[in-house]
Amino acid sequence: MMSTKKKTKDLILDAAEQLFAVRGFYGVSIRQITSKAEVDPALASYHFGKKQDIFEAVMLRRAEILNRERIQMLDDCIRRAKPNPAPLHEIIDAFTHALLNRSNKGGQGWKSYFAIIAQINNHPELGGVIMSQYFDPLAKKFIAAIHENIPNAKAEDLFWCYHFLSGALTLTFSGTERISKLSDGLCASSDLDAVHERLVPFITAGFKAFENN
């Protein structure tokens, strides 16, 4: 009934994902993608349409999985804490856990995906639509949860703090080459657990700085 032959579409998406992660949207040609996927170039147009549609398909494939997980974690920790507001560090963790966990243990596909997210996040023209559509609603939910925990903070402050969190997360995903170079062997480049351990308290403390404003 449905397409039993879904192999090709995913081959293309996998190849595209990996290449986009390294060289960006404009740095990858359809022929490079289909060549890596070992598939005829015309199949890209046949299955997806324009090049930009391939890019968006790559994004959407994992965005839904991710957002479901993150909302679930947020709702869980809110429910656990009721009737009190959820602890700040748990909220931050709910926001970051699914991302860092998959980036760490999700395999190459997820690594590539996050590298693309990092590019998009810093590239308004391409990422604007998708990011707004899929991540901004989530962001508002999280900011609201945090606001219940730090009621005295001004909404504008929290918005900017969220922004800093987003940037810190993003850069973490974007590749480890520079990082490990700078660290001079101080940390293993693939050790994203180390990030998680430090990001949550760092960000939590940053938010709390606006507790009494």
Add this chain to the structure above:
Amino acid sequence: MMSTKKKTKDLILDAAEQLFAVRGFYGVSIRQITSKAEVDPALASYHFGKKQDIFEAVMLRRAEILNRERIQMLDDCIRRAKPNPAPLHEIIDAFTHALLNRSNKGGQGWKSYFAIIAQINNHPELGGVIMSQYFDPLAKKFIAAIHENIPNAKAEDLFWCYHFLSGALTLTFSGTERISKLSDGLCASSDLDAVHERLVPFITAGFKAFENN
């Protein structure tokens, strides 16, 4: 004696800067650059060589100005505090002030430049060499200064905190469209003073979370 005719080179760099900022390295062609500069395409090769050399020339033009300022500010605040370690918030400010100030009041050229920095920072293949060469030494100097202020923190922790700071800064530069969309008119998109006011305490608090580890 020296090249009195430096007009063309800068016309090309200006055009390239602006275009790279919006569409990235691979998204811009030499003909687009020279067309915007109102100059013959062959002049790009004549003055700079390969396309990548244009890109690097764009980067270097402002990197030196920036780094000189930042090191100066750091040295100043260290000297002022002697024999005590410089206050943490002053160190953070020295690290961020030149960037945010120029991004805010430096005109379109600086805005474009920072947008490119943001791309590069999240794009190892292109940014690796330049960023390492020009910004990493500065980073080490700052981390060292911070370590004197928070002597009990582990070097690895501080390294990661620096990393988060870098990410937060980077995303701030990358463009304001998404940000203003998410904020729902909560903040003026061009109001980078607002960033500075909040980024410094946010980051300072984050670092201090590792005071007693």
Add this chain to the structure above:
DNA sequence: CAAAAAATTAAACAAGTGTTGAAATATATT
């Protein structure tokens, strides 16, 4: 002013770009 050097122009290069159309093959449905 004449000679030398630097800068600019116009044309061309081979190679790669995204995308399309019609024919051929494989799969699914009746």
Add this chain to the structure above:
DNA sequence: AATATATTTCAACACTTGTTTAATTTTTTG
């Protein structure tokens, strides 16, 4: 098995890519 649908192939399209070459103009130098 025969028909209809979905997928794959191959070739070609018009266009853009980065870069180079040689001729020409402009600027600097002696």
